[in-house]
Ligand SMILES: Nc1ncnc2c1ncn2[C@@H]1O[C@H](COP(=O)(O)OP(=O)(O)O)[C@@H](O)[C@H]1O
C-alpha cells in the first residue's frame with residue numbers, strides 16, 4: 114500500500130491524461146444510463162399512444178447517445194493507456210538506471226532472475242492496475258450509483274427490491290474478493306517460481322544439453338508449471354462460480370420487481386415501461402459491482418509488485434561515491450594494499466585476510482595460487498567492484514574511495530576471468546573500452562591481444578557480428594576480444610584475470626611481448642595458474658587460503674616458497690633442486 118503511494122508520483126507528469134480518462138469515462142457512463150430511461154419513454158409514451166413519430170425521434174436519440182458514449186469510451190481508453198504506459202516506461206527507465214548503479218553485492222542479493230521479473234512482470238502488473246483503475250474503477254461505481262439514483266427518481270415504487278438485493282450482492286462480492294485475493298497471492302508466488310526456473314534454464318541451456326539433462330530439467334519445469342496452472346485454475350474457478358450466483362440474485366430481484374410492478378400497474382400507479390427500465394438498471398448495477406470488484410482484486414494483486422519495484426528503487430548502493438572527491442589529471446598507477454580484509458557476506462568467513470603489498474607504477478605483478486584462494490577477489494577490489502571490510506587500498510598514495518568512481522574505473526582496464534561480450538559487431542565490442550578510439554588505436558589493441566589474425570580471417574573482419582553471449586566464438590577468441598577491450602583504453606592499471614587460460618602458448622607470448630613493449634607505463638596484474646605466464650613479473654604474489662603466503666620474483670620464490678616450488682615442479686616436469 115505504502116509502496117503504491119510512493120510510485121503514484123510517477124503519474125504526476127501525466128496528470129492531464131489521468132484527469133481526462135475518467136472524465137471521458139463519465140461521458141460513456143451517463144450515456145449508458147440514459148438508454149433504459151429513453152426506452153421507457155418510448156414504450157410508455159410512444160408505443161402506448163401509437164405515436165410513430167415520437168418512437169422514431171427517441172430511436173434517433175438513443176443512437177446519438179450510443180455514438181457519444183462510444184466517443185467517451187474511446188477517449189477514456191486512449192488517455193488511460195497513455196498515462197499507464199508512460200507511467201510504466203518511466204518506472205522501467207528508473208529501475209534500469211538503478212540496477213546499473215548496483216554494486217556486485219546488491220546484484221548478488223537480488224539475483225538476476227528476480228531483477229528480470231521485476232523489470233518485466235511486476236511493472237506490467239502495475240501498468241495494468243493503473244489502466245483498470247482509470248477506466249473500470251470509474252465506470253463500475255458510477256454505473257452502480259447512477260442506476261440507484263435513477264431508480265430512486267423514476268421507479269421509487271420498486272425501490273424496496275433494491276434494498277434487499279443490493280446488500281446480498283455486495284455480501285457475495287466481498288466474500289469472493291477476499292477469497293480470490295488469497296488465491297491470487299498464491300498464483301503470484303507460483304509465477305515467480307516459473308520465472309526463476311525459466312531464467313535459470315535458458316541461461317544454462319548449453320550445460321543442460323551437454324549433460325543430457327533435458328528430461329530432468331523438463332520434469333523440474335513441469336512441476337512448477339503444474340503448480341502455477343493448478344493455482345490459476347482454483348482462482349479462476351472461484352471467479353466463475355461468482356457469476357451464476359450473482360445472476361441468481363439478480364433474477365430473484367427481477368421476479369420481485371415484476372411481481373411488485375404488476376400489482377402497481379393494476380393499481381394504476383405505475384407504467385409498464387418503468388418495470389422494463391428497472392430490470393435493465395438492476396443488470397447494470399450488478400455489472401458495475403462485479404467490475405469494481407475485479408479492479409479491486411487487480412489492484413490488490415499489484416501491491417506485492419509495487420513493493421518489489423520500490424525495494425529495487427530504494428536499495429542503498431553500498432559502493433558509495435566519495436563525499437569529498439579527489440581528481441588527479443594523470444594517475445601514475447602505484448597500487449598499495451594495506452592490511453586488507455574482505456568477506457562476501459557480513460558473517461561469512463574472510464575470503465581475503467591481511468593483504469598488504471605495493472605494486473610500483475609500471476611494474477608487472479603476477480598472482481598465483483590454488484582455485485578459491487582469493488585471487489579474483491583481490492583484483493575485484495581495485496576498481497571497487499567490492500569494498501574491503503577493513504584496511505585500505507591506495508592508488509598513488511590516495512585511498513581509492515576518494516576518487517570519483519568513473520575516474521577510478523576509467524583508469525583501469527579489467528579483463529575478468531569469464532570473458533563476457535555483448536551481441537553486436539567485433540568493433541563495437543572492442544570499442545566498448547573506449548568509444549571514440551581512432552582506428553589505429555583499434556588496430557593496435559587487437560594486435561596486442563593477438564586477436565588480429567583471427568579477425569582478419571572473417572569475411573567481414575571488424576564488422577563480424579557476435580551472437581548473444583558471443584556463442585559463435587571459441588573460448589580463446591572471446592578472451593582475446595575481452596583483452597582488446599581493456600587494451601584499447603591504454604589504462605594506467607591493467608588487470609588480467611586468468612585471461613590467457615584458453616589461448617595457445619605462442620599467442621600468449623605474443624601478448625606478453627606486446628605488454629612489455631607497448632604498455633611500459635602500465636601497472637599490470639596478471640593472475641594465472643601457469644608459471645610461464647608470470648615468470649617474468651617484477652613481483653609474484655603466492656596466494657593460499659585468502660592470504661599472501663609469499664612474494665618475490667620467480668627466482669626468489671623458488672628459494673623461499675614451498676607452495677611455489679610445488680607448482681613449479683608440476684609444471685616444469687622436473688623436481689626443484691632443494692640443495
Ligand atoms: N560472489 C561471491 N559470493 C560469495 N562467495 C564468493 C563469491 N565469489 C567468490 N566467492 C568465494 O570466495 C573465495 C575466493 O574466490 P576467488 O577469489 O574467485 O578465488 P580464485 O580466483 O583464487 O579462484 C572462494 O571460496 C569462493 O567460493
Ligand SMILES: [Mg+2]
Nearest residue numbers: 488489490530
Ligand atoms: Mg579466479
